[in-house]
Amino acid sequence: MTLNLKNMRNFYSTNTFGAIRSRWSNNWSEAFFKLLFPQACKSCGVIIESGDKGEICPSCLAQITFLGTPCCPVCGLMFLKSGGDSHPCGTCKSTPPFFSQARSLVRYSGDVGTLIHSFKFRGDLSSLVTFGRWAENSVFSSLTPPDYIIPVPLHAKRIQERGFNQAALLAQVFFPQQKNKIKHFLYRRKNTTSQTQLGGVERRRNLKKCFALYPDVDVRNKIIYVVDDVYTTGTTVNECAKVLMKAGARCVEVATLAMVVRENE
Ligand SMILES: [Zn+2]
Ligand SMILES: [Zn+2]
Numbered sequence: 001m002t003l004n005l006k007n008m009r010n011f012y013s014t015n016t017f018g019a020i021r022s023r024w025s026n027n028w029s030e031a032f033f034k035l036l037f038p039q040a041c042k043s044c045g046v047i048i049e050s051g052d053k054g055e056i057c058p059s060c061l062a063q064i065t066f067l068g069t070p071c072c073p074v075c076g077l078m079f080l081k082s083g084g085d086s087h088p089c090g091t092c093k094s095t096p097p098f099f100s101q102a103r104s105l106v107r108y109s110g111d112v113g114t115l116i117h118s119f120k121f122r123g124d125l126s127s128l129v130t131f132g133r134w135a136e137n138s139v140f141s142s143l144t145p146p147d148y149i150i151p152v153p154l155h156a157k158r159i160q161e162r163g164f165n166q167a168a169l170l171a172q173v174f175f176p177q178q179k180n181k182i183k184h185f186l187y188r189r190k191n192t193t194s195q196t197q198l199g200g201v202e203r204r205r206n207l208k209k210c211f212a213l214y215p216d217v218d219v220r221n222k223i224i225y226v227v228d229d230v231y232t233t234g235t236t237v238n239e240c241a242k243v244l245m246k247a248g249a250r251c252v253e254v255a256t257l258a259m260v261v262r263e264n265e
Helices: 005-014 016-023 027-036 058-063 090-094 110-120 127-135 156-162 166-174 176-181 200-207 235-246
Strands: 101-107 148-151 186-188 211-213 223-231 251-259
Touching: 101 127, 110 127, 110 223, 110 251, 127 166, 148 166, 148 176, 166 176, 166 223, 166 251, 186 235, 200 235, 211 235, 223 235, 235 251
Parallel strands: 101 251, 148 223, 223 251
Antiparallel strands: 186 211
16 A cells, blocks of 8 residues: 555544544544544545545445346346346357356446546555445345355466455455455466456457466365456456366356446447
8 A cells, every 4th residue: 555645544534543433422522533534535535524424425426326137147237228127138148158147236437447446556445445335235145155255366466566456355345244255266377468458359368268276276066256346348257257167166156346337238
């Protein structure tokens, strides 16, 4: 975590002082505390009045689409325009993935992107509190109880640069009661270039044989979650699912923070 004023404030407001604050019951001390350490919206930076509602302001929260039904029961793609029943989407019908179902909490948008960016690239870990809240009573409740929860691995070199694997931290806040099931069974064989600028075909080529299981790992007959930050085309999580299914897993399900849902779908 880089040490700058913003992070210092986030640290104090969510850790040491947060604990002290919770013990203060009288209103004036609370007000005084907020004056000293005002909480800013993680997305737009405006000072949050209510303080206790979360880490983003109500108007930014209102811009975020929480995913639900009707959706594709396989990849979780929400049909934003049609009001009909859930049904498999064209992509899942023509090319069934290796995972049996995937669910994402929110639709990827500018605001969500800002939160993810500050978390991933600026080491602002306080956004995790928000993501954890989003996961409570969410679409993740439709997933099957797992034996193992496996974060999409980063290459060792990338972990060294960043200091953490964002998927591993997400797994912890998504499934706080099941932290003991989080296992780092997969690793990345090659340090792939960033997927962001690539199209579907290039993504698949880029990630081909990219993931592997550690040799001493046994996943036979296990129900496994794969966790990642963003579901764009599903190629990354599908490559992980492929490795796990080929190693004998009973089924693989996917939990991601955000999904890219295009307007016409
Ligand atoms: Zn805001
Ligand atoms: Zn689908």
